[in-house]
Amino acid sequence: MSKKRPSFLGNTAIAGVGYTEFSRQSGKSVLQLASDACVNAVIESGLELKDIDGVVSFSVLGDSVSSESVATALALPKQNYILNLNTGGQAPAYAVMLAAMAIEAGLAENILVFRALNGRSGKRIGGMTVAGEAAQFRDPIGYMGQPSFAAMWARRYMIETGATIEDIAAVPIAQRKFALLNERAIIQKPLTFENYLDSPMIADPFRKADCTTEVDGAVAVLVTSVKNARQLNYPPVIIEGAAYVCGPRSGLDMNDKLLWDDITTNYTNLLAQPLWESAGITPKEVDFAEFYDCFSSAVLFALEGLGFTGRGEAGAFVRAGETGLGGRLPVNTHGGLLCEGYIHGMNSVAEAVMQLQGRSGSRQVANANIGVVTSGNQADGSALILRRD
Amino acid sequence: MTQKQSTGITPEITPESEFWWEKISKHELHVQACHDCVKKWFPPVYRCPYCASKNWEWVKTSGQGKVFSWTVVHRAFDPAFAEDLPYTVLTVELEEGAKILGRLIPSDDRFSLKADMPVKATFYKVGDQTLLGFAKI
Ligand SMILES: [Zn+2]
Numbered sequence: 001m002s003k004k005r006p007s008f009l010g011n012t013a014i015a016g017v018g019y020t021e022f023s024r025q026s027g028k029s030v031l032q033l034a035s036d037a038c039v040n041a042v043i044e045s046g047l048e049l050k051d052i053d054g055v056v057s058f059s060v061l062g063d064s065v066s067s068e069s070v071a072t073a074l075a076l077p078k079q080n081y082i083l084n085l086n087t088g089g090q091a092p093a094y095a096v097m098l099a100a101m102a103i104e105a106g107l108a109e110n111i112l113v114f115r116a117l118n119g120r121s122g123k124r125i126g127g128m129t130v131a132g133e134a135a136q137f138r139d140p141i142g143y144m145g146q147p148s149f150a151a152m153w154a155r156r157y158m159i160e161t162g163a164t165i166e167d168i169a170a171v172p173i174a175q176r177k178f179a180l181l182n183e184r185a186i187i188q189k190p191l192t193f194e195n196y197l198d199s200p201m202i203a204d205p206f207r208k209a210d211c212t213t214e215v216d217g218a219v220a221v222l223v224t225s226v227k228n229a230r231q232l233n234y235p236p237v238i239i240e241g242a243a244y245v246c247g248p249r250s251g252l253d254m255n256d257k258l259l260w261d262d263i264t265t266n267y268t269n270l271l272a273q274p275l276w277e278s279a280g281i282t283p284k285e286v287d288f289a290e291f292y293d294c295f296s297s298a299v300l301f302a303l304e305g306l307g308f309t310g311r312g313e314a315g316a317f318v319r320a321g322e323t324g325l326g327g328r329l330p331v332n333t334h335g336g337l338l339c340e341g342y343i344h345g346m347n348s349v350a351e352a353v354m355q356l357q358g359r360s361g362s363r364q365v366a367n368a369n370i371g372v373v374t375s376g377n378q379a380d381g382s383a384l385i386l387r388r389d
Numbered sequence: 390m391t392q393k394q395s396t397g398i399t400p401e402i403t404p405e406s407e408f409w410w411e412k413i414s415k416h417e418l419h420v421q422a423c424h425d426c427v428k429k430w431f432p433p434v435y436r437c438p439y440c441a442s443k444n445w446e447w448v449k450t451s452g453q454g455k456v457f458s459w460t461v462v463h464r465a466f467d468p469a470f471a472e473d474l475p476y477t478v479l480t481v482e483l484e485e486g487a488k489i490l491g492r493l494i495p496s497d498d499r500f501s502l503k504a505d506m507p508v509k510a511t512f513y514k515v516g517d518q519t520l521l522g523f524a525k526i
Binding site: 127129131133134135136137138139140141142143144145147148151152153155156159200201202203204205249252256258259263 | 397398399400401402403405406430431432434438439457458459460461462463464466467469470473475476478480487488489490491492504515518520521522
């Protein structure tokens with residue numbers, strides 16, 4: 001593929017991140033969470049609210065507030081770029097890309113990208129019934145709930161590659177170690193394989209420990225030009241590579257995947273080439289990864305899909321400790337969505353920024369220079385390659 | 390938990406799926422077949438999802454296929470299924486080629502479930518609604 005490198009790459013950056021507290025019951029409105037995370041991102045980066053001229057967000061089935069409402073709550077001046085994406089886990093990296101493109105195109109200068117939800121005490125995504133053209137073939141037979149859908153892929157993956165339950169379990173076991181080093185993580189308990197087997201079954205092969213932890217909270221990042229970012233508080237995190245892909249026959253709705261050619265591989269296989277080409281690097285040059293992990297199997301799919309390991313080898317890679325601190329590719333250094341909590345992958349973008357700014361404390365990856373972030377687990381998704389300036 | 394009959398969820402039938410559901414109520418399993426590219430598929434789409442042709446027809450399948458994948462559901466994502474737990478949802482690759490979803494019947498056969506195991510369509514009722522299941526051959 002000889003495609004021109006998208007012009008926003010190398011010229012746009014993430015300047016700061018903002019978090020709210022993550023909890024099982026925020027006691028706050030989603031608008032308050034969204035606004036607080038956005039304010040934190042602005043203050044931390046060294047800008048003022050009046051400098052913001054764009055807001056981007058995403059939500060599923062009305063579980064969040066609009067970008068316009070956040071602009072209103074924060075008394076932002078005239079906005080030049082507003083986007084409310086109606087998408088799920090494929091969105092975080094893509095939302096950052098869209099903000100960066102708008103900046104490079106000259107439409108706006110400083111854009112907030114946020115995800116906010118009362119994902120535990122309010123609308124819970126994991127068990128949501130998603131209406132759609134093909135829901136009529138799922139709901140009546142009881143094929144419902146996000147764990148069931150991802151489990152169908154994971155089971156076939158195990159059948160074809162010979163991956164074992166030990167391979168699946170290795171993912172939460174590895175990520176719990178990072179979670180213990182992250183005060184923000186909701187799950188703060190070490191996990192052994194024996195404990196794992198005691199974890200209640202949700203949708204075979206997934207146990208509770210394989211499923212993301214639903215939380216209340218919000219995360220925002222501030223996207224701007226590299227030139228602007230260099231004037232601010234922290235080292236700019238440059239958007240060096242990025243790609244989005246939706247594979248053929250992605251389905252009639254979010255959970256219809258009967259027409260997907262191969263459920264043992266996901267969008268990451270299709271994303272690999274455009275992603276690496278966009279940054280002009282190979283997987284060997286990556287220092288760490290934050291992979292979207294709504295379920296444990298997503299990490300194995302991404303390791304193989306992006307070419308960090310061969311087909312069917314991801315489980316052994318994780319079991320050998322290669323995704324831990326000091327391993328060949330530390331993965332989900334915040335404990336992942338499994339442990340830090342499900343801010344729908346926006347917190348995985350934020351963690352990559354923190355790592356590249358050298359601000360991750362005891363879980364800091366030594367010499368973190370290049371990180372990759374993925375968003376999504378099925379037929380479509382996006383990814384960023386981020387580089388320390 | 391109180392003793393409760395599985396109440397079920399009624400399918401929201403669309404113009405594309407009306408024929409399929411009508412045949413299900415007669416214990417027949419149909420999929421769409423394209424005359425132009427010879428592909429067969431499910432769920433119903435008004436054009437072939439492989440070549441965009443409108444030149445397709447419904448074909449009756451043998452109902453036989455192989456277990457492609459499955460999940461054993463242990464959590465009621467809707468209270469309608471609380472009494473069924475645990476139950477198994479199969480993805481079956483029909484011998485005609487298309488993949489389709491159905492309940493494993495009877496539920497206890499989950500203990501001997503294997504990849505590529507031959508199965509045959511069977512039909513079960515929840516209230517007045519006939520639904521698709523698969524049984525070991
Ligand atoms: Zn066709």
